[in-house]
Amino acid sequence: MDWLLAPPDALNASLLRVELTAFLRRHGAGQPDDFDDAGLIVSELLGNAVEHAGGPIWVTLDWSAPRPELIVHDLGAALDVEELALPDADSLRGRGLWLVSRLAADLAVVAKRGAGKRIHTVLPVTRRVEPSFDPPLRQVNPLPGLDEAGPDGFGRESFLRALVVELARTAENGHGPAAAERMVAQVGATVGGQMEQEYRRAREVVGRLTAEQVAECYLRLKSAIGGGFHVIAVGEDRIVLGNRQCPFGDTVRRAPALCRMTSSVFGGIAARSHGEAVVLLDERIAVGDPECRVTVLLGAAARANPGGHHYRDGS
Template sequence: MEWLLAPATAAAASTLRGELTAFLRRHAEESDVVDDAGLVVSELLGNAVEHAGGPIWVTLDWSASRPELVVHDLGPTFDVGKLTLPTGDSVRGRGLWLVSQLATDLDVVAKRDVGKRIGTVLPLTRRVERSIDPPRREVNPLPALDEAGPTGFGRESFLRALVVELARTAENSTGPASAEQTVAQVGATVGGQMEEEYRRAREVVGRLTVDQITDCYLRLKAAINGDFYVISADEERIVLGNRRCPFGDTVRRAPALCRMTSSVFGGIAARNHGDAVVLLDERIAVGDPECRVTVLLGEAARKNPGGHHYRQHG
């Protein structure tokens, strides 16, 4: 789940802190440490509001047993190794030091252009819930194969399919992860149809090779006005960069749409290599200058506990 604070005010941070804490309380196995987790959220948001001076993106990823909280901002970075308990009556720096004591794996990474990414793992475990890795629907797939042009499906067909499938899935979705679940379902369905279009255009039969999967990714993203390029590709992983989001600047106000890329890429990779994990390493949606997406294949995916996991259905 993801949120954007713009403008990033103390009041907006307080509201989000309450929403996040309530979500953690509903789904955590341990109720006695939820307030500690809420304090971590409060301190990281407060630090960003005070020092960033711009928009703040917040992500909560609970795909593993413990939730990972990530805060992106455009403010100055700091060195985690130098966090110490302030002496005397000083309060500056006390909040981040407290975060380092209550949470684990506190990590600060400077963005390539401006700003930073602060990530930490909250001291909670989640009750077991149903998976949101959806199978591709085989009935009435959208868009139709005949709508593809010389370079693949165009933006109009893609966006129409997006809206239709979002509405269809939302009608049957409940729970706090419904938005992300909806986008994942749309990606699984539309991505599968895009793979079929690619196979027809390239006259491919059987399992797609790594080079063909990479070519398929580039083809489908170029058709919807993305600007993806290959950084590296081998039998274990495909790494792509992207200079332009197909959704334009709107994606900064709806970072959950990045799950579309994850679901499309992960579904295609899993259908051809059994298992796949998609890591959204950098995203325009949260203030990075470009996107960077890593797709792990087969055994490499099975060994990786993070990211978004996909498997071959049927």
């Protein structure tokens, strides 16, 4: 889940804290004090960013592991968490991050390659057991149609239309708090699978895609919809890509959750040829990084990595 704090002021920080802590209570397990501590950590990190960053603030809650990771991106100066100490009793500043370092299971500050920093921390609650949605690729009436592809693959209009249609179709059949998870999983499986089939037809590829072919498939489909992806590295167990231009344009900065579409498409294509895949969104234009950096782990490397977004072969 992603949010852009706009404008980055105390009121919006307070509203986001309420939304985040309510989400934790709906889906989490633990003692009441655990949720109070989590809410205090969220409040202090958002308050610190509002006071010191002086610009846009992006917030991500990643609950792919048992405990949720909170990530706050801003354009302010980095700091050294090793130097955090309890302020003097008469000091009015400096208590927030020191308190977070005592309440959170982990606290790390990473300087961005461009400007600003990312603050990572793990909140002291665990997630309740919930249904897992990893749907198979639909075999009936896939979208977009293969006859819509041009010389360089599918165009942006076909891609976005298929996205909207699949979201609406899945939403009609879904209900309850897990509906959004179903929609993202099904859209990624269906649209990404059809784009893979178009690549196979164009290249006359049958059987398992090599890592190099998976990377070529990624570039083909992303360039066709207006992305600026390029390959940084390809190996037997991973593919690393960069991207200088988001297909959604500047709009993605106000809706960072759109990055999950890249994850779903990349992960599904890789998993169908390598059995299992993990997608790591290392850097994202959507949260202020100079470009996107995406790592796709394949096979055994994916099984050994507990983080990121996991995908399995459902064909």
